[in-house]
Amino acid sequence: MAPNTVYVIVGANRGIGLGLVEAYLARSSTTVIGVVRSAAAAEALKTAGDKAIKGTDSELQVVELNFTTTSSPETARERFVEATSGITHINTLICSAGHVASMSSTLTVTAEDLRESFEVNAIAPLIAVQALWPLIEKGADATGAPPQFVVLSSSVGSIGAMEPFPGGSYGPSKAAVNHIVKSLHLQQEKSGLISIALHPGWVQTAMGDFAAKEWNYAAGPPDTVEDSVKGILNVLDGATRDTVSGKFVTQHGDDIPW
Numbered sequence: 001m002a003p004n005t006v007y008v009i010v011g012a013n014r015g016i017g018l019g020l021v022e023a024y025l026a027r028s029s030t031t032v033i034g035v036v037r038s039a040a041a042a043e044a045l046k047t048a049g050d051k052a053i054k055g056t057d058s059e060l061q062v063v064e065l066n067f068t069t070t071s072s073p074e075t076a077r078e079r080f081v082e083a084t085s086g087i088t089h090i091n092t093l094i095c096s097a098g099h100v101a102s103m104s105s106t107l108t109v110t111a112e113d114l115r116e117s118f119e120v121n122a123i124a125p126l127i128a129v130q131a132l133w134p135l136i137e138k139g140a141d142a143t144g145a146p147p148q149f150v151v152l153s154s155s156v157g158s159i160g161a162m163e164p165f166p167g168g169s170y171g172p173s174k175a176a177v178n179h180i181v182k183s184l185h186l187q188q189e190k191s192g193l194i195s196i197a198l199h200p201g202w203v204q205t206a207m208g209d210f211a212a213k214e215w216n217y218a219a220g221p222p223d224t225v226e227d228s229v230k231g232i233l234n235v236l237d238g239a240t241r242d243t244v245s246g247k248f249v250t251q252h253g254d255d256i257p258w
Contacts, residue, residue: 003142004031004057006090010067010128011097013041015205016152018048019229020094021060028055033084035128037066037097061085067124067131076131089138092148092236095125100207103168103214113169121173125151126180137191146192149184150236151177153197153248156211160257165215178248178258185246194245198235200228201251223251 007024011017012034024032034045042064049060063083070076081087099120101113129136129149139147156167157174178197185195201223202208208221231251235244248256 002029003089004029004059005143005145006031006033006087006092006139008033008035008090008093008132010035010093010095010124012036012062013045013048015096015207016200016203016225016228016232017094017096018045019225020096020232021045021049022052023229023233025049025052025054025058025060028057030055030058031061031087032059033061033063033087033090035063035065035067035080037064037068039064061087067127068119070127070131073127073130076127077134080131087135089142090132090135090147091139091143091145092150093129093132093136094148094150094152095128096152097124098152098154098207099173100170100210101168103166103170103211105166105168109168114172117169117173118176121170122176122180125177129184136193140192146194146241148194148196148236148239149181150196150198151181152200152232153178153181155199155250155256158248158256158258168214170211175258181248182246182258185241189241192241194239194241196235196239196244196246197248198232199248199250199256200232203228227251 009017009020012021013036021032021034024030036042042062045062061084065079136147154174156171181195181197202221203223204221212220235253
């Protein structure tokens with residue numbers, strides 16, 4: 001019997017992360033590992049998982065692990081392995097967790113906000129991929145599919161297509177994680193890694209609503225979680241190193257300038 005396809009989703013208890021959990025669980029022979037930062041988030045995810053429609057032989061495992069506070073990638077890996085059952089490989093790591101502080105102007109953004117945003121939006125995804133890399137490398141051998149590393153980035157992090165709206169500390173932190181994504185694409189060619197910075201749209205989540213209020217945009221975010229998740233899945237299901245790896249793309253697969 002072929003092993004399950006394994007998806008690890010960091011920030012899986014709400015918003016787009018939860019939408020991805022539910023969508024992947026509906027597929028057959030799929031193991032979804034939802035990584036969350038607190039006991040309350042873990043309980044919320046378990047409850048949602050119990051209600052979710054599951055495909056044949058599919059399962060949800062929940063791991064409480066905060067990549068922003070772990071002392072090292074090695075420690076994070078140990079905690080991950082201890083908290084999971086029967087996991088010998090990972091096919092796709094999706095870093096969905098994010099942090100948005102005040103969308104202040106560059107002249108007023110604080111060092112405190114920058115540090116916090118970089119910890120969650122750039123450093124945590126780096127620690128996650130470093131910690132789980134030994135398992136990600138084994139994904140291709142287990143299922144025959146190339147490994148994937150996906151960060152849900154944001155168009156606010158684009159330098160080439162920057163708009164006049166202030167991005168506070170959020171924009172610079174997303175630009176930093178975009179650099180990490182592309183560097184992994186270039187440095188891990190032999191492994192066949194597909195590494196993608198993916199803008200999920202301006203989505204109707206707590207973060208999306210917060211940004212709309214900060215920018216005084218009364219209409220609010222235009223994209224639903226369901227539509228965003230559908231687009232993300234279309235991109236990832238057809239992803240190759242030649243098409244989207246090492247790129248910054250939307251949920252529709254369109255290129256965004258770095």
